[in-house]
Amino acid sequence: MHVRPVIAAVGLLAGSLVALAGTPAQAASTVLYVSPSGTDSAAGTQSAPTTLTAAISRIAAGGTIYLRGGTYAYSSTVTIPAGSNGTSGALTTLSAYPGETPVLDFSAQSESSSNRGVQLFANYWHLYGLTVEHAGDNGIYVGGSNNVVERVVTAYNRDTGLQLGRISSSTSSSAWPSNNLVVSSESHDNEDSGGENADGFASKLTTGTGNVFRYDVSHNNIDDGWDLYTKTDTGAIGPVTIEYSLSYGNGTLTDGTQNANGDRNGYKLGGDAIAVNHVVQHDIAYDNGHHGFTYNSNPGTMTISNNVSIDNTERNFSFDKGTSVFRTDTSCRFAVDGSNDKTVGDADSSNQFWTGTNGSRCSSYSGSLGWSFASSGKLNVTFGGTVVNP
Numbered sequence: 221m222h223v224r225p226v227i228a229a230v231g232l233l234a235g236s237l238v239a240l241a242g243t244p245a246q247a248a249s250t251v252l253y254v255s256p257s258g259t260d261s262a263a264g265t266q267s268a269p270t271t272l273t274a275a276i277s278r279i280a281a282g283g284t285i286y287l288r289g290g291t292y293a294y295s296s297t298v299t300i301p302a303g304s305n306g307t308s309g310a311l312t313t314l315s316a317y318p319g320e321t322p323v324l325d326f327s328a329q330s331e332s333s334s335n336r337g338v339q340l341f342a343n344y345w346h347l348y349g350l351t352v353e354h355a356g357d358n359g360i361y362v363g364g365s366n367n368v369v370e371r372v373v374t375a376y377n378r379d380t381g382l383q384l385g386r387i388s389s390s391t392s393s394s395a396w397p398s399n400n401l402v403v404s405s406e407s408h409d410n411e412d413s414g415g416e417n418a419d420g421f422a423s424k425l426t427t428g429t430g431n432v433f434r435y436d437v438s439h440n441n442i443d444d445g446w447d448l449y450t451k452t453d454t455g456a457i458g459p460v461t462i463e464y465s466l467s468y469g470n471g472t473l474t475d476g477t478q479n480a481n482g483d484r485n486g487y488k489l490g491g492d493a494i495a496v497n498h499v500v501q502h503d504i505a506y507d508n509g510h511h512g513f514t515y516n517s518n519p520g521t522m523t524i525s526n527n528v529s530i531d532n533t534e535r536n537f538s539f540d541k542g543t544s545v546f547r548t549d550t551s552c553r554f555a556v557d558g559s560n561d562k563t564v565g566d567a568d569s570s571n572q573f574w575t576g577t578n579g580s581r582c583s584s585y586s587g588s589l590g591w592s593f594a595s596s597g598k599l600n601v602t603f604g605g606t607v608v609n610p
């Protein structure tokens with residue numbers, strides 16, 4: 221009787237080998253095309269595009285789903301489920317068709333914590349070139365690990381535009397999302413009706429180690445640009461890296477709307493007086509409604525280096541406690557009077573903090589702000605038309 225399971229296992233193995241050899245029936249597809257007019261049962265070819273949800277269920281590990289341009293109107297969350305993983309050598313890709321702009325519009329959702337736009341719960345996926353708008357909660361929520369989110373725009377969602385966090389309350393801390401990269405992406409005009417939760421980007425509450433934001437832009441969100449809040453009841457999050465990024469105008473939407481409930485920081489780097497050693501480098505904070513960079517009670521040893529903070533309403537750099545290491549940071553004021561910087565920790569003479577006057581480096585940052593992504597994906601920030609990447 222011990223033989224039967226062995227026979228069954230051999231049968232399964234043989235079946236999967238046949239599928240890999242190209243048998244069409246039941247085989248997952250390596251390339252699928254999706255369009256706003258696609259149907260679930262369509263083949264997913266360029267001439268017979270399918271739907272996004274059907275493609276997610278049919279794509280092979282390491283395959284590519286192309287989203288044609290246009291507006292996709294959704295009323296339900298689109299989930300890439302846990303277990304539908306790519307591999308470390310071949311990420312499964314969900315990409316805009318080259319040169320086109322797919323917009324996933326969740327306007328039909330009501331504002332509710334259960335109404336996220338896109339949930340990425342799998343590992344080893346690459347999202348590229350999508351815009352996700354008007355979701356009833358987060359635009360994109362990443363609960364999986366080892367994913368790349370690139371050239372994405374999250375806007376007008378009713379909680380944080382792009383947030384990382386655990387899949388569910390039963391997810392153990394060892395399975396919190398880790399090693400995700402969010403790169404060359406923009407998050408703006410996210411606003412919850414309470415005016416206190418919607419940040420541009422957040423890796424907060426329940427996130428693991430190795431998550432990185434690079435070349436990203438967060439602006440005009442109702443709460444913070446970035447939020448790395450951590451709480452006693454769930455335990456410390458893993459250290460996050462935010463680098464070569466820009467955070468501006470948070471606390472005021474593009475249309476001028478403000479809400480007194482908003483925290484309005486450029487980069488909010490802590491919570492509940494828990495030490496987490498984040499790395500924050502080569503970033504710019506400009507014209508945010510409260511602090512530019514704030515420790516927000518994080519007493520740890522953060523790396524705070526090569527950042528520039530300009531004309532934020534309260535402090536450009538606000539670190540009241542801790543042992544963070546500050547190197548080559550620059551703080552300037554031109555149009556907005558605020559409070560002196562406070563940088564408790566290891567701050568040497570390479571910094572030019574603001575305590576009433578501008579340092580020599582500020583002359584590079586006196587013009588009007590502009591930014592764009594280079595074809596390489598690198599973020600170029602300009603002041604007065606001149607690239608001044610710190």
Ligand SMILES: [Ca+2]
Pocket residue numbers: 333357358379
């Ligand atoms: Ca939420």
Ligand SMILES: [Ca+2]
Pocket residue numbers: 416417443481482483
């Ligand atoms: Ca808040």
Ligand SMILES: [Ca+2]
Pocket residue numbers: 416417418419443444447483488
């Ligand atoms: Ca926040």
